[in-house]
């Protein structure tokens with residue numbers, strides 16, 4: 001926001017505008033709304049799309065004759081592995097299909113790295129300090145895992161094509177305690193950006209001081225297009241080309257394809273990483289939930305089945321995203337007090353308000369009945385020094401609710417921005 005806020009308004013006009021917004025805010029409050037757009041949850045309509053999972057259950061036998069009701073098959077049902085292998089563009093023996101949550105798989109990788117060590121590496125618990133790079137704004141639950149394990153988080157600015165790679169390369173080359181980087185490479189949470197080929201290649205090729213450095217490649221939104229299909233360079237293939245095959249752990253799930261919280265998750269990596277991981281997982285469990293794998297594999301059949309299904313999700317989500325961006329545009333365009341992303345996929349819109357205003361906007365919106373993601377949540381430790389980013393999650397409310405919620409958010413942004421300007425004219 002380099003342009004002057006409320007360009008062309010004099011003090012009287014600003015005061016007049018403030019009074020107008022205060023009136024509008026009181027009207028919003030009088031509606032006693034209760035709208036929650038804090039988390040990226042699918043709506044009921046989206047979840048209903050997958051109820052076919054439970055049709056045609058005549059038996060529990062897999063294509064290979066595995067009785068899915070019984071113990072065994074630690075790496076997941078072959079037909080479900082086939083689908084994830086297509087989705088993540090890896091071979092089936094570079095893959096483990098687990099239970100319902102990919103976040104759980106990420107957590108477990110870190111817990112095992114602490115307790116037992118990654119392949120050919122000592123347990124992180126024996127080292128004085130562990131650090132992770134956190135491109136920001138990013139996904140709060142990644143940061144929460146780091147916080148729980150006492151991992152020091154280093155904020156990396158996010159560009160239009162991925163993290164600031166000059167900074168990433170410089171840091172990992174010098175510091176042995178930097179063991180990982182969090183990446184949501186496609187339709188990133190919350191900015192919606194897609195990592196460029198160059199960024200993927202640099203991540204794969206860069207020299208790291210730690211020999212057990214890993215890229216945590218959380219491809220949660222790999223098939224979640226709102227419009228055209230966008231591609232992403234295959235980081236495992238790039239790591240192999242660079243002679244760093246073991247550098248990456250990829251993750252995905254059907255949480256936002258079938259059921260959030262009751263879908264199927266998977267992780268992919270080099271064969272050696274997978275072998276090493278399976279050796280440890282085999283102590284933790286006898287098998288994942290193969291019945292759920294079977295239901296999913298029968299319902300979706302293959303990647304084309306998933307793609308067709310995702311078009312139905314897009315038809316529900318697209319108008320919601322467009323409602324948000326068109327209301328933001330209608331109210332705030334030309335005022336120079338907000339900037340927002342217009343993602344081509346994923347679950348979020350990232351909204352920037354003037355510095356020092358995000359927390360106040362979120363608090364004001366709550367006063368009028370709209371729950372937004374906590375300001376600061378998209379940064380390590382829940383603190384954004386500039387206090388300007390707000391994550392909007394349009395998926396769960398109905399379009400009508402969403403329209404009311406965003407109108408309220410716009411009023412709140414104006415109120416907080418006007419207050420800032422009127423209190424401190426110098427900032428204009």
Ligand SMILES: Cc1ncc(COP(=O)(O)O)c(C=O)c1O
Pocket residue numbers: 040100101102103104139184189218220252253254255260261265
């Ligand atoms: C980037 C990202 N990764 C992972 C998850 C959670 O995935 P799962 O339900 O498979 O644990 C989310 C959910 O919002 C997400 O945004």
